[in-house]
Structures are given as C-alpha cells and as structure tokens.
Amino acid sequence: MDSSHPLPVSLPPVFREWFAARGWAIRRHQQELLDLAESGRSALLVAPTGAGKTLAGFLPPLIELYHELQGPPAQRRRGLHTLYISPLKALAVDIARNLEAPSKEMRLGVRIETRTGDTPIEKRARQRHDPPDILLTTPEQLALLLSHKDAGDLFGGLRTIVLDELHAIENTKRGDLLALGLGRLASIAPQARRVGLSATVADPDRLRRYLVPQFVGHERMADLVVADPGAAPEVAILRTRERIPWAGHRGAYAMPDIMAAIKAVRSALLFVNTRSQAEASFQALWQLNDENLPIALHHGSLSVEQRRKVEQAMTLGKLRAVVCTSTLELGVDWGAIDLVIQLGAPKGSSRMMQRIGRSNHRLDESSQALFVPTNRFEVLECVAAKQAIEEGIQDGDLPRPGGLDVLAQHVVGRGCAEPFDMDTLYEEITAAAPYAHLDRQTVERVVDFAATGGYALRRYEQYHKLERLADGRYTIASRKAAQQYRLNVGTIVEAPMIKLRSIRRGGKARGTGAAPQVTHVAGKPVGRAGFHIGEVEEWFIEQLRPGDTFLFAGQVWRFEGMAENEAYASKTEEKEPMVPSYMGGKFPLSTFLASRVRALLADPEQWRFLPGQVSWWLDLQRAKSSIPKAEQMLVETFPRGSRHYLACYPFEGRLAHQTLGMLLTQRLEKMRMRPMGFMANDYALTVWALGDMSRLDMHLLFSDEGVGDGLDAWMADSNLLKRTFRTCATIAGLIDRRHPGHEKTGRQMMVNSDLIYEVLGRHEPDHILLQATREDVSAGLLDLARMRQLLERIRPAGRILHRTLAQISPLAVPLMMEIGRESIGGEANEDLLAEVADEFMEILNG
Amino acid sequence: MAEAAAAGELATALVNGAGLVFDRSGAAWWPEERLLVVADLHFEKGSSFAARRGVLLPPYDTRETLARLEAACAVYRPKTVIALGDSFHDLGAAGRLGIDELASIRALTGGRDWYWIEGNHDPKPPENLGGWCVAMLACGPLTFRHLPQQGDQPGEVAGHLHPAARVTVRGRGLRRRCFVTDGSRLILPSFGAYTGGLDVRDPAFAGLLAPRFHAWMIGQDRVYPVASGKLS
Structure with missing residues (x-):
C-alpha cells in the first residue's frame, strides 16, 4: 500500500456499462466525489433524499477495489478497505444489501459484510482476523473494534471511511464517541479519506470540521459538495370543520380527517412527537378503521421483534400506514410512501424536513406533507413551520463541546487496545473536532478518573482500572476491567425501564405445555404470567396503583402490580385509560421557529392566515x-x-x-x-x-x-x-x-x-x-x-x-x-x- | 406528643412504653436512658464495589456517615450508642477504612458505652475499634437486634430492612426514608450514606407490623408521622 499514489479512479468500462444498462447517467455530485477521491481528498456531500447519496459515497471505493482485485494477488492490501458507519444498524444492513447488487452484477468480487450487535460472536471474531473489503457498522461497534490489540492490523490499510446520516449524529454524545474513534483512526490509518453524507443543514462547516483530523491551533475542513436540491415539498395544514381543542396533544378531533387522508393514498407515515401520543392516535385510528386497513404502530418502547415485524411489512408494501415516533425518522428507504402526516407541532424546520423526506424518494417530485395541529397554540407553530419549510430555511442547533464522560469511556477503551502515552493520547483526542480545544490538564484529569476514579482522596490505587507502567504509559489493568468496558460501551443511556408482562386476571392458564408460573405480587398470586409486552419507564410504573388503567402497545391495560424487575398488567375492555401518559413534548421548539411564532402572534394582521376559531381565540384573549x-x-x-x-x-x-x-x-x-x-x-x-x-x-x-x-x-x-x-x-x-x-x-x-x-x-x-x-x-x-x-x-x-x-x-x-x-x-x-x-x-x- | 410534633420540634413516639425521639438523621433517641440507636451504617460500602467489582464509587461514604453520626452525638450527648448491625458493609470493610475514619470511629466509641450488634453483613464486627460486639441487647422494655423476628415481638427495635415510604399529596408523590412503628415494634431507617430504601409495602415487611402503623417520614427539617392508610 502506498498512500502517496492514489489508484486511478476514472469510471472503468464495467461501471460505465452498468450505469448505461440502467439508463442512468452519473450525477454531478457523484462525479465531483469521484474527482475528489482521485486527488485523495475528504469530502462532505450534502444532498436531499433520493439524490443517490449512498452510491456517490461508495462509487470511489468500489472502483478502487475493482482495480485492486484486477491486479496481481501479491500486491493486495490486507485488512479493510472501506469502513461505513451508520447511526442505525438497520440502515447498515440495508445499505449492505443495496451494495451487493452492483457488486454482483459487475462481478467485482468485493466482500461486503455488516457488523452490529446482532452479528453472531463467531462471525465477529472472524471479521477481526479475516476482514471483508467493506465493513458496514455502527459507532459503538467501531469503538469495540478499536479496543482490541489487533486494531492496527485491521484498520492499517484502510482507504475510505464513509459516515452516513452525519447530520443526525454529529452534535450528540454518540457523535463524540465516533469523533474519538476517528481521532484514533487518524493515527492508525492517516491515509484514509473521509466521506460524510448528510441532509441539508444550517451549518455545513461544522460537519466539514468534524470529518477531518484537527490540529491544535489549525482548523481544517473537508471539501464540500452540494447536490442539486430536489423539488420543494408541498405542505398543507389540515383544514377542518371540527373544533380544534384548546389544549392536549391527542388530536382526537382530527382522527376522521387523518383516516380519510390515509385512505386517499397508497401508504402514509403518521409522525408524532412522543410514545404516548403514538399509542393514543394508533388506538383512535383503529376505532375508526371500518375497512380494517393494515395500520401499524412503531415506537422505541415496543419490543425489538415487534418493531422488526412492522419494518418488514412496510418494506414488503403490506401496510397502508404506520403511526411512529422519531424511531422511523431515519432509516431504510421504503420508496413508496406517498404522504407524511405530522400530528402535533413540528418543533423545528430541519427535523420536519427530515420527516417529510421520508415520503417519495424521487428527486423530481415533491414530497407531500400534512400538518395536523393538536391544539390552538400548535396551529400558530404549524403556520410558522410551513412558511419556513417552503422558504427552505433550516434551524441550526447550538454546538456543544465534546462530553468528558464519553472521553472517559474512550480512554479506557484506548487502554484496552494497547499501552498509550499522554502525548499520543492528547494528539488523538484533539484531532477530534468536538475535543479540538480541550486543554491538556483536563485530559489528564479524565485519564486519572478512568484509572483510579480521580478522587482527591487517593483510595483506589490498588483497584485501578488503568495501570501506569514504569515508562509512564497507561494500560488496562485487568481482563475484568476490559470486560467491564466492553459491556458498557456506548452513549445511549435509557431511562430506567421496567419489563411489562401481560397476565390474565386470576384466570387459568390456557393452552398446552408447561403451565405458566403463577405470578406473585406483594405475596399474593394475581394471575398467570403471559407474554412480554415491552418496556415502560420506571417513573411511569411507579406512579400507578393496582387497578389503574393505562395505554400501551395500542391497548388499554389494567395495572396489577410489580414484582422484582417486572410489572404486570391485564387487558381490559375499557376504552379510556384512567392514567394519562405524559404528554409533554420531547423535542424543544427551535429558536428559529419560536421567533417566527412570536412575530405571528404579535401581528393581528397575520391572523388571517389562521383558522377562524384560532383567530377568535386570540380576539377573545385581547378582550379578556x-x-x-x-x-x-x-x-x-x-x-x-x-x-x-x-x-x-x-x-x-x-x-x-x-x-x-x-x-x-x-x-x-x-x-x-x-x-x-x-x-x-x-x-x-x-x-x-x-x-x-x-x-x-x-x-x-x-x-x-x-x-x-x-x-x-x-x-x-x-x-x-x-x-x-x-x-x-x-x-x-x-x-x-x-x-x-x-x-x-x-x-x-x-x-x-x-x-x-x-x-x-x-x-x-x-x-x-x-x-x-x-x-x-x-x-x-x-x-x-x-x-x-x-x-x-x-x-x-x-x-x-x-x-x-x-x-x-x-x-x-x-x-x-x-x-x-x-x-x-x-x-x-x-x-x-x-x-x-x-x-x-x-x-x-x- | 401531638403538640410537640405539631410544633415542628420533636418527633416522639411510644414503643412498648418507651418514649423515643426520631431524629432527622435516621437515629432514634431514648432520653430516659440517654441512649442513641442507629441502624445499617454500612461503612465502606463504596469501596466494596471497588474491591469486588471494579466500580470506583466516590470513597467518601464512610466519612459522610461518620459526620452524620458525630453530629447526632454532639446534639444528644448519649451515654450509650447502639449500632443495630450491618455497621460494616462486609468482612473486609474494617481493613479498608482510612486513617481518618479509624480515628473518628475510635473517638466515637471511646467517649461512651458503644455496642456493635451483629448483622448479616458483619457477623463478626471488628474488635479493635472500641465498643462491644453483641448478638442482641435488652434494655428495659426494649430489645435491640439486627433482624426483626417473626411473630409478636413487643419492644423489638430492629434494622436490616431499610424502610422507606411514599405518600401522594395533590397528585405529587413523595418518597422518603422512614421509621416504622405500630407502637409495639420499631424498625429504623438505614443510616449509611450509600444505603437505599425498601418500600414498607414490600412483602419483606409482611407480618412484622400491626395492620395500622405509622411511617415517620424524614423530611427536610422535620420527621413527619404518616398513618399507614395514607401511604401510596
């Protein structure tokens, strides 16, 4: 491998034929990425949905691999050629499938594999000593791979790193974890180019900095390629004869209208802002669903199996609508969605554009969206958001500095891989844009924390997790400490969850086979243990008393009690749950949208854009x-x-x-x-x-x-x-x-x-x-x-x-x-x- | 008793005829005998996590617990102190104590009669720290032991269970450590800085208290008696 002479990457005949056979021309941004790859430069591609982002990112490495595999076997590089990181493992799996097609059709002979938490252990072990050409994985798996002693062999020959949906991860703690991994890769594989794929963002420069290694006192940015924008989305706000409620987030008044909108299209996504909102609207829709249209529910508290089933049915085109939360905001391309309905306030124009982009993945046609405000305040926000989206204005988020907690985790992983010295560590850390300005003393304190807890009272020298060697370098102190690191890797900390299990009230076990155990709550048997419904936040369960009813997984349940780490509930026939779930918004209103809403309220001239009942409400406020x-x-x-x-x-x-x-x-x-x-x-x-x-x-x-x-x-x-x-x-x-x-x-x-x-x-x-x-x-x-x-x-x-x-x-x-x-x-x-x-x-x- | 509690000064209750004061710290004070009793100190619980599981919790729990204990002793000036067992989190706890903590404990045990009752975490409390190690202790109408015994036990003062209680007032739930007593038996809250609580509704409390009891919940400046029927 010789990094100073990049392989020629003009489009080889077999690729040209492949494009031609599909009637495809190479797009401008795809060509620009090819050119940049040829000169060995890192790049950020900003492109709308349907613009062929993934192909643009993978075309250069596929061509490189093609040339490489044509050449004599003796000259082949060992180890990974291309590393792809996605925030979603489902996306990694889907992209792998999409890459297999051109690779097979052109007979490139490229080995493409995924690595996620679901990958079998044997396969994961094999991947480390016999890696594929292209590996598709997640930030957490990258951290784990980097924590092994053989990380240098695995990544040493790396040529390309592709970061997908970069806008969704860059300004988060997961983004910090990934950035630190990239900082480490910069010293293992300095020759590797980085390619970021992103939706339109307010501040692309931040992503450009994120992509490439930073040097203290010298800011660097990846090149920027901006694809042509697609057709502007068409946004409508629900017009209704119904009374818009003054408060609440249920949107019950709009359900018949929403049902009609679903019936009018082949398939729709109904986005809501919280899990409980998803539950409530799913239930409401089914009560109106006379024709038994296949409508499904998808949110983060449902069990993984249930969610996979819904995703599969959607892929196969078997569903007319899915009621979902942000869990379906990113993800595999389903192509055939005609309409995105947003129930509740949009909260920010960028988030809303991402959601709207889930419909109609064809660049030349407009995405269709319908906003359904659930209360009168939200009407103001919907009107403001519609204007902003039509003008194509993104709302930026405030950049946050890299988390010291994530750094502490990284430092332990670094010690698992091989002994490190402070100078190298500091260089690697500050190469990551979120940590570029971190002072050395803070890094030393974080290392001290990782090693012995970092307490002024030096009590734990003998129980250290990182050991200081005679030459001043740090290394992991024990296998146990390494194991502990690997079990706890990652930055997503869920609220404490309780497993929810269904039971039949005092009923007898049905069916054959082993009788389910009788469940005891507070020493009394309350029924028979049934299936696992999902996970519920601990705080929610703790506020319930036996007999209370609540909504979950599209069904009203009666809370029966708790035992150890499980909560028990039985199905009821009741339609209205007694305990309302928390309805507060999960996402804050962006600064940008907030100021637009303020201006709208203060200017009675603009109230004519509002439905009559909302302007009447404001008139009443003016009077009272x-x-x-x-x-x-x-x-x-x-x-x-x-x-x-x-x-x-x-x-x-x-x-x-x-x-x-x-x-x-x-x-x-x-x-x-x-x-x-x-x-x-x-x-x-x-x-x-x-x-x-x-x-x-x-x-x-x-x-x-x-x-x-x-x-x-x-x-x-x-x-x-x-x-x-x-x-x-x-x-x-x-x-x-x-x-x-x-x-x-x-x-x-x-x-x-x-x-x-x-x-x-x-x-x-x-x-x-x-x-x-x-x-x-x-x-x-x-x-x-x-x-x-x-x-x-x-x-x-x-x-x-x-x-x-x-x-x-x-x-x-x-x-x-x-x-x-x-x-x-x-x-x-x-x-x-x-x-x-x-x-x-x-x-x-x- | 009612007037005193209502005035927000002292929380007092009769346990098998003995008048006890429940202190905000979690200690119970028996003025008649000048006797202070605390339960479940769990010294060095923090470092036990480091020693056994490699989890490096802040090593300040023992000094925090001792500071609270010293404060209670300074206020009440007890002649006798009883630690109701599980004073040391594990058998190695005494060995992990720092010099400062050792000195604090010796100073506490030195100035008065001090009893370490055996607990399940510390069946053999260390002998070099002053005080006497006993399995249980009877004093007038009261019997002090670690584990509450099943059945009717008038005058039993025990620990082990770490009681905590919840009330819902105007839709808001408040959970606090508490003393629980039905007038016959008393179970003390855990005193140690890293000790959690177990809800008094848990089956572990079944059969230990009369159907009507009171949870004396530890508030910010006072200890509040709440009838069992009002707990949620």
Whole structure:
C-alpha cells in the first residue's frame, strides 16, 4: 500500500456499462466525489433524499477495489478497505444489501459484510482476523473494534471511511464517541479519506470540521459538495370543520380527517412527537378503521421483534400506514410512501424536513406533507413551520463541546487496545473536532478518573482500572476491567425501564405445555404470567396503583402490580385509560421557529392566515386580557382552586422557559410565596404557589441580576442535575449499565446514583464527573443564554405587561390542562408532608 | 406528643412504653436512658464495589456517615450508642477504612458505652475499634437486634430492612426514608450514606407490623408521622 499514489479512479468500462444498462447517467455530485477521491481528498456531500447519496459515497471505493482485485494477488492490501458507519444498524444492513447488487452484477468480487450487535460472536471474531473489503457498522461497534490489540492490523490499510446520516449524529454524545474513534483512526490509518453524507443543514462547516483530523491551533475542513436540491415539498395544514381543542396533544378531533387522508393514498407515515401520543392516535385510528386497513404502530418502547415485524411489512408494501415516533425518522428507504402526516407541532424546520423526506424518494417530485395541529397554540407553530419549510430555511442547533464522560469511556477503551502515552493520547483526542480545544490538564484529569476514579482522596490505587507502567504509559489493568468496558460501551443511556408482562386476571392458564408460573405480587398470586409486552419507564410504573388503567402497545391495560424487575398488567375492555401518559413534548421548539411564532402572534394582521376559531381565540384573549406587542412579555396572575397562578408568555421555547421556571421558583421561595411547581411548554411558563403573587414587583421577579446565583442554588438540589449525573456516570463507567434481562443482582444491590451525587457533591464538588455533569446541563438541558436574552429584552420599563385577573385567561387555559412533571423541592414539599401529618394529628386529638 | 410534633420540634413516639425521639438523621433517641440507636451504617460500602467489582464509587461514604453520626452525638450527648448491625458493609470493610475514619470511629466509641450488634453483613464486627460486639441487647422494655423476628415481638427495635415510604399529596408523590412503628415494634431507617430504601409495602415487611402503623417520614427539617392508610 502506498498512500502517496492514489489508484486511478476514472469510471472503468464495467461501471460505465452498468450505469448505461440502467439508463442512468452519473450525477454531478457523484462525479465531483469521484474527482475528489482521485486527488485523495475528504469530502462532505450534502444532498436531499433520493439524490443517490449512498452510491456517490461508495462509487470511489468500489472502483478502487475493482482495480485492486484486477491486479496481481501479491500486491493486495490486507485488512479493510472501506469502513461505513451508520447511526442505525438497520440502515447498515440495508445499505449492505443495496451494495451487493452492483457488486454482483459487475462481478467485482468485493466482500461486503455488516457488523452490529446482532452479528453472531463467531462471525465477529472472524471479521477481526479475516476482514471483508467493506465493513458496514455502527459507532459503538467501531469503538469495540478499536479496543482490541489487533486494531492496527485491521484498520492499517484502510482507504475510505464513509459516515452516513452525519447530520443526525454529529452534535450528540454518540457523535463524540465516533469523533474519538476517528481521532484514533487518524493515527492508525492517516491515509484514509473521509466521506460524510448528510441532509441539508444550517451549518455545513461544522460537519466539514468534524470529518477531518484537527490540529491544535489549525482548523481544517473537508471539501464540500452540494447536490442539486430536489423539488420543494408541498405542505398543507389540515383544514377542518371540527373544533380544534384548546389544549392536549391527542388530536382526537382530527382522527376522521387523518383516516380519510390515509385512505386517499397508497401508504402514509403518521409522525408524532412522543410514545404516548403514538399509542393514543394508533388506538383512535383503529376505532375508526371500518375497512380494517393494515395500520401499524412503531415506537422505541415496543419490543425489538415487534418493531422488526412492522419494518418488514412496510418494506414488503403490506401496510397502508404506520403511526411512529422519531424511531422511523431515519432509516431504510421504503420508496413508496406517498404522504407524511405530522400530528402535533413540528418543533423545528430541519427535523420536519427530515420527516417529510421520508415520503417519495424521487428527486423530481415533491414530497407531500400534512400538518395536523393538536391544539390552538400548535396551529400558530404549524403556520410558522410551513412558511419556513417552503422558504427552505433550516434551524441550526447550538454546538456543544465534546462530553468528558464519553472521553472517559474512550480512554479506557484506548487502554484496552494497547499501552498509550499522554502525548499520543492528547494528539488523538484533539484531532477530534468536538475535543479540538480541550486543554491538556483536563485530559489528564479524565485519564486519572478512568484509572483510579480521580478522587482527591487517593483510595483506589490498588483497584485501578488503568495501570501506569514504569515508562509512564497507561494500560488496562485487568481482563475484568476490559470486560467491564466492553459491556458498557456506548452513549445511549435509557431511562430506567421496567419489563411489562401481560397476565390474565386470576384466570387459568390456557393452552398446552408447561403451565405458566403463577405470578406473585406483594405475596399474593394475581394471575398467570403471559407474554412480554415491552418496556415502560420506571417513573411511569411507579406512579400507578393496582387497578389503574393505562395505554400501551395500542391497548388499554389494567395495572396489577410489580414484582422484582417486572410489572404486570391485564387487558381490559375499557376504552379510556384512567392514567394519562405524559404528554409533554420531547423535542424543544427551535429558536428559529419560536421567533417566527412570536412575530405571528404579535401581528393581528397575520391572523388571517389562521383558522377562524384560532383567530377568535386570540380576539377573545385581547378582550379578556391582552395581546403583548412584539417587544413585550405578557404576565398574568390569577387564583384557581386553592392555588395562585402566574402565567407568562415569552414564546422563547421550552428550554428557556424551563430555566426561567427554575429561577422564578427559587426567587418566589425567597419571597415566601411558597411555590409548588411549574410547567414549561414551548410557548409559556406557569408557576403555581400557595401564596398570592399578584402584588409582586414583576420587574424584580424577572430581573436579570443575580441569575447565576439563583440557578446555582436551584441546580444543586435539582432532579435535572441528578438525572444528568446518572447519564454521565453511566457513560463514564462509574456505574454499570443495567442490561435488562441480565440483572444478576437485585435493584437493592445497586447504589442509587442520587446518593453518589450527593456524597460526591459534598466531599469533592470539583470532581471531573460533576464538572462533566454541569457542562452537560448548561449546554443541553438548560438554555441559559436564551433565558438571559429574554430577561434583558424585558428589562426596560413597560416591557412587562402584567394583568391581574379574577380568573383564568383564554391563553392560559391550555396551560392549566398540561400537567407539570418537573417538581421542585423545598418548602412546598414540606408543606405537603405537614398537611398529611396534620390530618393525622386531628384524628389523634379527635 | 401531638403538640410537640405539631410544633415542628420533636418527633416522639411510644414503643412498648418507651418514649423515643426520631431524629432527622435516621437515629432514634431514648432520653430516659440517654441512649442513641442507629441502624445499617454500612461503612465502606463504596469501596466494596471497588474491591469486588471494579466500580470506583466516590470513597467518601464512610466519612459522610461518620459526620452524620458525630453530629447526632454532639446534639444528644448519649451515654450509650447502639449500632443495630450491618455497621460494616462486609468482612473486609474494617481493613479498608482510612486513617481518618479509624480515628473518628475510635473517638466515637471511646467517649461512651458503644455496642456493635451483629448483622448479616458483619457477623463478626471488628474488635479493635472500641465498643462491644453483641448478638442482641435488652434494655428495659426494649430489645435491640439486627433482624426483626417473626411473630409478636413487643419492644423489638430492629434494622436490616431499610424502610422507606411514599405518600401522594395533590397528585405529587413523595418518597422518603422512614421509621416504622405500630407502637409495639420499631424498625429504623438505614443510616449509611450509600444505603437505599425498601418500600414498607414490600412483602419483606409482611407480618412484622400491626395492620395500622405509622411511617415517620424524614423530611427536610422535620420527621413527619404518616398513618399507614395514607401511604401510596
């Protein structure tokens, strides 16, 4: 192998014939990628769906391999030629299948294999010493491959690295993991070119930097190839005679219209924003499905087998519609989808364009989309999003620095592969764009953490995971530590899940064979164990009491109880579940869309674009309360039930409102208002308290002074920080991942991460993992910058429009109907406890 | 008793006739005997994860637990302290204690009568740290042991189960460590910094308490009595 003389890669006759036989011409961007490959350059290809992205990426390596395999066997390179990384293993498998076709038809003799978590162990072992020419895999598998001693042999001759759907992974923790793997590959295989494939993004330069190795103080970028845009999508907003609800996310009013839209096309995808929304709309559609159209359900909590079945049926064209969440946002090309329906707010123009791109994968025809708002606020957002998409404007996300927890994981993997010294490690790490600016001292602290926990109290030298050799290099300390690393690799930390199993209530076991075990819950048999329905978030199960009914997998279930790590439920005939699932949006409203929504609201001239019932609602708001001017923020205070409410409408997006909610509750606590909780959505924030807030000085409450102090205090005790810590600690390897179904030790054997967080915070507040947690919180979950901008905007006199109302306002109605999940600690909690205790006292005294 | 608790000062209850104060730390105080009792300290639980499983948890749990214990002793100035077993997380725990922690423990056991009750984690508590190791201890109307015994056991004060309770008030669930007593028997919450809780509704508690009992839930500044019927 000689990297200075790239193989000639003009289109050989066999390829030309193959193109011609299909009546295909080579596209401009495909040719440009070929030219860049010839000169050995890395490139980012930005192209719409249906533009032949995959072929563009693989054509150069296929041609190289063709030449290579034509040549004398003695000169052949050993090891991998091309590495393809996809965020989805299903996509990797599908692309492999698509590559097999040209390879077979042209008799190239190229070996193409996939490697995912599903690949049999023997095959995985074989792939390491006898690799294929092209390997298609995932970021996690790359990390695992790099953690073996033979990684140098495997990747040494690598010529091309293809990163698919790069836009979907680049700015995430998985992207950090992949970037660190690429940094390592840069030193094992410096000759390998990188090719990134991406949908249209707001900031392609960030992806261009991500693709190529960075050098300290010298920014580098891959070349950019932009394919011709496809036909613009056609977006419609549902026109309906029905009443659009004021609140909620069910969209029940629109189901007949949605059913009609599904009937009118060959196949449709119905996207929703949350699992529970998927459940609810699936059930609602089936109640209307007189013709028994094949309509399926797909979301992340369903068992893998169920999801695969749906995907297969879709591939075979057997389904008329799938109700799905972001699980089907990326993935294999199904070609024949005629219509994408978005139920609920689009949240961002880029995400929405990705979803719309799932329909009609032909470049010259428009994708068809139908937006269905589920409530009146969402109508505003749908109108804003439709305008943005028609203008083709992407909304960018804020770049986040590389996660220190991911780095800690990588460092252990690095030690598993071979001993490393600090200089080399630092060079490799800073070659990865997300870590390009990391200082050396932080890297050393992360290594110290990976080795011995990094505690000021040096207690664990004897239990180290990385051992320091005499020459100063680090290596993995034991097989056990390596094993632990391999079991825990990856950055996706699921919320703790509980296995949900169906049982027949007190019934007898049906069927033949071994009788299923009688299930005992709290010592009492409650029925017979049945099949595994799926996984449910632990917090959701914990709020249920036996007898409560809830929706799951398209069916209403009666909760029967819990035993060890499983929850049990029986089917019921009831149509309406008693316990509503959490309906809050999973994705925050993008800054870009939020500002468009704000402008739309403030300008009554534009209300003519809105359905009559929505403009009527806004007119009513103008009559009963006020409509704020563009530069103003409306604050309303009113009593309701035994509580006092404060509602404000910054229209700054959920993240900023959540941050503001934390700040306000903390300040209200100080003002002795005894806040009970707050609820933030994309449009507004509501705080409720036991005290009356109508006479407060709003400019004081919303002051932009001392914002940092207030938040620090709040954050120190917040659930948000604890949840983030749990994720960081898991990724960094401080606590073991829970592998559902493989838990040897009971839950009581684990140390609760909240307790670890509290103890560490008290005894070593500057620990690297707490630093990682704080960085994550401020970069991701808390949109501090956006909230500060808001507070500055409303600082001048007259910018806060405060209305004291005797009752709830039209705009506030939707807010009252959404239930807050973010609870706050502090005084109000104590009041609640006292309340129960007081009742007890009365009984005692009475 | 009612007035005191309502005033937010002391949480007091009668257990088999003995008047006990439930402290926020998780310790129970018997003023009449100047006796402080704590359960399930689990010293060096953190380092046991490092030693056995290579999981390097913050090695500060013992000093955190000791700091809470020192604070309780400073407030109540007990003549006698009883640690109700599982004081040491495993048989090697004492060997892993740091110099500072060893000094703290010796200072605590030195100034008063100190009893280490045997637990299932520490059937043989270390003997070089001061205090006496006993299987159980009877004192007036109360009997102190680690594992609660089945059947009617008036006056039993035990640990082992790490009780915690949940109440739902106005749609919000609160879960807290708690003391549980039916007036006859008392089970203490776990005191150790890395110890979790087990819901009092768990089958493990079955048969130990009368149908009506109280969970004394540990709040931010107070301990709140909640009747068993109000737990969720």
